[in-house]
Amino acid sequence: MNSKELPDVARHGIVSQPGALDWVGMQGVEMPLRLAETSQGHPVHAHINAEVNLPDPDIKGIHMSRLYLLLDSFADIESLRPASLHDLLREMVNSHHDCGTNSARVSIRFNLLHRRPALLSLHLAGWRSYPVRLDVSLIAGVLQLQLGVSVLYSSTCPCSAALSRQLISAGFMATLDQRNTLSATEVADWLNINSTLATPHSQRSIAEVSLLLSSDATEFGILPLINLLEDSLQTPVQTAVKRIDEQAFAKRNGANLMYVEDAARRLQHVVSSLSDNVEIRVRHLESLHPHDAYAQSRSGSPLFAGDWS
Numbered sequence: 001m002n003s004k005e006l007p008d009v010a011r012h013g014i015v016s017q018p019g020a021l022d023w024v025g026m027q028g029v030e031m032p033l034r035l036a037e038t039s040q041g042h043p044v045h046a047h048i049n050a051e052v053n054l055p056d057p058d059i060k061g062i063h064m065s066r067l068y069l070l071l072d073s074f075a076d077i078e079s080l081r082p083a084s085l086h087d088l089l090r091e092m093v094n095s096h097h098d099c100g101t102n103s104a105r106v107s108i109r110f111n112l113l114h115r116r117p118a119l120l121s122l123h124l125a126g127w128r129s130y131p132v133r134l135d136v137s138l139i140a141g142v143l144q145l146q147l148g149v150s151v152l153y154s155s156t157c158p159c160s161a162a163l164s165r166q167l168i169s170a171g172f173m174a175t176l177d178q179r180n181t182l183s184a185t186e187v188a189d190w191l192n193i194n195s196t197l198a199t200p201h202s203q204r205s206i207a208e209v210s211l212l213l214s215s216d217a218t219e220f221g222i223l224p225l226i227n228l229l230e231d232s233l234q235t236p237v238q239t240a241v242k243r244i245d246e247q248a249f250a251k252r253n254g255a256n257l258m259y260v261e262d263a264a265r266r267l268q269h270v271v272s273s274l275s276d277n278v279e280i281r282v283r284h285l286e287s288l289h290p291h292d293a294y295a296q297s298r299s300g301s302p303l304f305a306g307d308w309s
Helices: 064-077 082-095 158-179 184-194 222-233 243-255 260-271
Strands: 021-035 044-054 103-117 125-139 142-156 202-213 278-284 293-299
Touching: 021 064, 021 103, 044 064, 044 082, 064 082, 082 103, 082 125, 082 142, 103 222, 125 222, 142 158, 142 222, 142 243, 142 260, 158 184, 202 222, 202 260, 222 260, 260 278, 260 293
Parallel strands: none
Antiparallel strands: 021 044, 044 103, 103 125, 125 142, 142 202, 202 278, 278 293
């Protein structure tokens, strides 16, 4: 039996309950994709959702294999950039012209590996992995591009820091009451021993930022956005460190005490000029509590604001 004789139920099957569908396709397709705007030679391991609309109420189903073959060809010969994804979406629409399709969308998730230098140690660096999400749609001929990135950073609680300072101050005053006067050297010695009578709590924290890009963008600007967020927060997590780098990191935490609200507002301030449609979500994975602290900010209506799992 040749392929022409095989039944095509999706095309010729009877629809028992006719109805148009907004989106139909595949989710979680794994592909190796190349990212055009980075110098890394190896591909990223991507998970892709690819969908088209099905406006004809009497068509039983789309042809999933057409979408998969388009993705496979894309992974083989193209690299990730706005123009190439625009072409892919047009091909997805054209591949289902017999279904009345006029819209398509693709969501791509991957981790971007990038090498980061230590804060102070020369010639010391390590790899950081940044979750990235690209959501691209072509709806009735209108292209939309959305970029989402996630960064890890350290947050030190301002309240905990203030309470710690109070305890240290009280301890110092108790010593001073006993001695009446202390030399600068004695003060330094006391601090060296006792300044950890109490320490503020800090925790690993997550910032997720999504923004709608211009439809004529030539690049996604993934790494520039990541750099902007980390520069704003000032305490991105580190990889390879020596003691001098760990000390520098502790100093940065002390100089950047922040509630989850503070972190969200910092990001809001630097990202708002990039797009009219922005969503910011911040979580501090509390070391004091068994629950997380959370803040969110949204302007406009981003294309996608789903989970990062």
